[in-house]
Amino acid sequence: MNNQTRLPRAAITGLGVYLPSKILTNQELAKIVDTSDDWIVQRTGIRERRIAAPEETTLSMAIEASKQALASARLGADQLDLVICATLIPEHTFPSTACLTQDAIGATKAGAFDLEAACAGFVYALSVARAYIVSGMAKNILVIGSETMSRVIDWQDRSTCVLFGDGAGAAVIQAAQEGDTAMGEIESVVLMSDGAKACHLMIPAGGSKMPASEQTVRDRQHFIKMNGPEVFKGAVRGMADAFHQVLKSTNLQLEDVDLMVAHQANARIIEGVRSRLDLPTSKVYQNLQRYGNTSGASIPIALYDAVREDVLKEGMRVAVAGFGGGFAWGAAVIKWGKVTV
Numbered sequence: 001m002n003n004q005t006r007l008p009r010a011a012i013t014g015l016g017v018y019l020p021s022k023i024l025t026n027q028e029l030a031k032i033v034d035t036s037d038d039w040i041v042q043r044t045g046i047r048e049r050r051i052a053a054p055e056e057t058t059l060s061m062a063i064e065a066s067k068q069a070l071a072s073a074r075l076g077a078d079q080l081d082l083v084i085c086a087t088l089i090p091e092h093t094f095p096s097t098a099c100l101t102q103d104a105i106g107a108t109k110a111g112a113f114d115l116e117a118a119c120a121g122f123v124y125a126l127s128v129a130r131a132y133i134v135s136g137m138a139k140n141i142l143v144i145g146s147e148t149m150s151r152v153i154d155w156q157d158r159s160t161c162v163l164f165g166d167g168a169g170a171a172v173i174q175a176a177q178e179g180d181t182a183m184g185e186i187e188s189v190v191l192m193s194d195g196a197k198a199c200h201l202m203i204p205a206g207g208s209k210m211p212a213s214e215q216t217v218r219d220r221q222h223f224i225k226m227n228g229p230e231v232f233k234g235a236v237r238g239m240a241d242a243f244h245q246v247l248k249s250t251n252l253q254l255e256d257v258d259l260m261v262a263h264q265a266n267a268r269i270i271e272g273v274r275s276r277l278d279l280p281t282s283k284v285y286q287n288l289q290r291y292g293n294t295s296g297a298s299i300p301i302a303l304y305d306a307v308r309e310d311v312l313k314e315g316m317r318v319a320v321a322g323f324g325g326g327f328a329w330g331a332a333v334i335k336w337g338k339v340t341v
């Protein structure tokens with residue numbers, strides 16, 4: 001037996017989501033900005049998105065998704081070693097949304113921190129969780145992606161406000177028992193970044209460079225600014241490359257992948273990735289038509305829906321990829337285990 005076989009495996013054992021009940025359709029959006037259902041559907045594939053009510057926040061959604069994920073994994077919150085919350089719009093600048101979630105769900109023995117990798121946050125958090133488990137530093141980890149995008153969207157900017165939606169997804173990651181194949185495995189994760197492209201997707205104000213002031217508010221600098229075509233190109237190239245790299249790292253071929261779940265930003269981006277990989281459309285999962293781009297929450301929400309719809313089943317191999325501001329992106333290959341939602 002070599003050392004490799006003795007390393008603990010990390011598996012996704014539970015999933016949960018929270019989606020605000022308020023639906024904003026393309027037709028309703030067309031009453032707010034100069035756009036149309038046709039334009040949005042053709043350029044993005046999005047038909048509607050969820051919008052948080054005033055009392056719904058990144059924290060409240062994270063808590064509900066977390067409770068559901070723990071129930072799905074049949075794990076008590078007090079068994080958690082770590083809570084990681086991937087978010088670009090945290091409850092506060094500090095303390096972390098992860099700490100507030102830790103308290104609310106009763107994860108009394110867990111460390112907690114936020115992770116900021118924008119729309120790639122969930123994949124980045126998966127890699128951290130996997131590393132903690134494989135190294136033996138933790139056994140039970142809660143990874144959350146929660147985003148209240150509606151609070152940082154410029155509702156006067158039609159090129160961005162049609163794209164995003166609110167929601168949260170959470171996954172329980174556990175050390176798999178030796179010989180328990182039903183638990184599945186996060187087989188590999190790769191991460192990449194290119195900070196030279198940071199200017200193409202950002203919220204300029206509110207940090208140390210441009211603290212909040214009357215001027216920053218007047219200049220609408222607290223909202224998402226995006227260079228759409230640059231982000232589009234980066235996302236297609238980045239996610240396709242990340243899929244190739246993660247498969248290479250596991251000596252797997254594309255034929256070994258049963259389902260691809262790319263960040264749910266835009267149907268044309270997903271199609272671009274699919275065609276670069278030459279994957280059949282039947283292997284591509286998409287739910288962005290219902291929720292728009294929920295940033296770091298998009299992958300766990302898509303995994304949850306895919307399980308619920310019986311598209312993702314025990315024994316399948318799913319490849320996920322995230323891409324977002326930074327630019328930061330990455331991919332993971334997951335042998336899917338028994339997950340009940």
Ligand SMILES: CC(C)(COP(=O)(O)OP(=O)(O)OC[C@H]1O[C@@H](n2cnc3c(N)ncnc32)[C@H](O)[C@@H]1OP(=O)(O)O)[C@@H](O)C(=O)NCCC(=O)NCCS
Binds near residue numbers: 162163227269
């Ligand atoms: C935003 C995006 C959909 C725009 O699509 P596009 O095909 O690149 O469109 P363009 O930016 O070239 O704009 C084309 C025209 O549509 C207009 N337009 C932009 N948004 C519009 C909207 N919501 N409704 C109607 N017209 C719109 C533009 O003003 C432009 O008009 P012009 O030619 O008269 O100047 C596309 O660039 C995209 O998806 N980028 C990535 C966005 C993303 O996923 N970001 C998050 C990643 S994590």
